[in-house]
Amino acid sequence: MTEKPGRVRGWAAARNVLKLSVRWISLRLRLMLVFALVALAAAVSASAIAYWLNRDAVLTRTQNAALDDFRKSLQDNTASLPLLPTCPELQEAADRMAATSQKYEVLLVGKVKGGGDCAAPSDRDLFPLKVVPQTLVTAVNRERRVDESNPYPYHLYWQRITLGGKPYLVGGAKVIGGGPTGYLLKSLENERADLNSLAWSLGIATGLALIGSALLAQAAASTVLRPVQRLGEAARRLGEGQLDTRLQVSGTDELADLSRTFNRTAEALQKRVEELSAREASSRRFVADMSHELRTPLTAITAVTEVLEDEADSLDPMIAPAVQLVVSETRRLNDLVENLMEVTRFDAGTARLVLDDVDVADQVTACIDARAWLDAVELDAERGIMARLDPRRLDVILANLIGNALKHGGSPVRVSVRTEDDSLRIDVRDHGPGIPEDVLPHVFDRFYKASASRPRSEGSGLGLSIALENAHIHGGEITAANSPDGGAAFTLTLPRDASSLTEDGENGEDGGSTTDGGGQ
Incomplete structure (x- = not known):
């Protein structure tokens, strides 16, 4: 009685192996x-x-x-x-x-x-x-x-x-x-x-029948699988984006019907993709044009708000809060326009790397110092860690990660730099309450904010998304998690040499700074 379960498991294992073997056999x-x-x-x-x-x-x-x-x-x-x-x-x-x-x-x-x-x-x-x-x-x-x-x-x-x-x-x-x-x-x-002679004759006849059946099977398989192979090749090209792919159809059998269905599906898909591409291109043009058109009046408004901010002490106390609100909202609008232009460049595929050899520790220090975060950030980085990256885009990534940690986690924020083989790893960790589990999958989504009750909170919700895009253009990645000791932890992984990702190894466009602490 004790052997029966083992025997049953043995049969089940053999059946699973047989099923797996059949799966790997070609049609x-x-x-x-x-x-x-x-x-x-x-x-x-x-x-x-x-x-x-x-x-x-x-x-x-x-x-x-x-x-x-x-x-x-x-x-x-x-x-x-x-x-x-x-x-x-x-x-x-x-x-x-x-x-x-x-x-x-x-x-x-x-x-x-x-x-x-x-x-x-x-x-x-x-x-x-x-x-x-x-x-x-x-x-x-x-x-x-x-x-x-x-x-x-x-x-x-x-x-x-x-x-x-x-x-x-x-x-x-x-x-x-x-x-x-x-x-x-x-x-x-x-x-x-x-009877032995008869048995040999029948055996030879059986062997010849087997060979004949193999040849017939080869011919039948070629006849059946050739259209299937063409269909598979067409589906592969369609999946690679060649939406004008079509199959030549002849006959009235099931494979011909399948080919006609594929052609109709491909045609409908091509039309749909063309419509969506046209809409997406129109949307990108609208955002780009809108952002470009807003920059001119924003420049004038910014100049006025700077004058008002300088004269804030001499203004009527009843007017000063309104002036301060105009100044902060103007800055927020200016950051939003810059972020939208940067997102438009990523969506249009025009964003390029401008590479340079940088000391990563110096780059992180310069980012922190430029934003007056020295007292709120602990840096753990050795001097002399060199990497060939785009300094401006690395600054954007660091500014968004550190700014997000300071805004939502509070100081002190710890930044550590390590090397792993041919990769560069930068960890940004705060000591705040961490990121809610339902928010973690969305922290890099555009315009996503953890609290729906604060839709007008500082930041546009594009900062972490732009940081992730800048990491991707380097061939890197950013991950978010909660530290076991408390607080949120962001990990940036970049190649130490991104030369292979640029068309000419050096040249590319260089946009403005896009720093936004929103997103968490």
């Missing part, structure tokens, strides 16, 4: 295997049926001929014998019976003159009495009741045996009226040789 090979198995089953079945039918026919014909001849010969040769013959007379009769065209040996057994029994074989070495199976002797000597359905008390019986590895037919009958009992021994070696 062409599966078709060929199916064709081959069907052909093999059909050929083996037909060959087996033909072999057994021919075997039965050959053996039945041989044994019937031998038994009929033996019965007639037994009657003819024992009719002239006395009721109690001598042993030589039995021997002479056995020799006469064996000298027939059927080529079988004869053994006559009976009571002889002077008392006793005599066994007279035509071949003493091949056919002594001990060769005859005891079951056959018993059946031959058994007297049956004579009635309307059975007119004779004794019958002729036969059995197939093997002597010395060769097949033989043994038959026996008792002469009715007190005569001797006769047995025959007929060799079936020729019949076995004929």
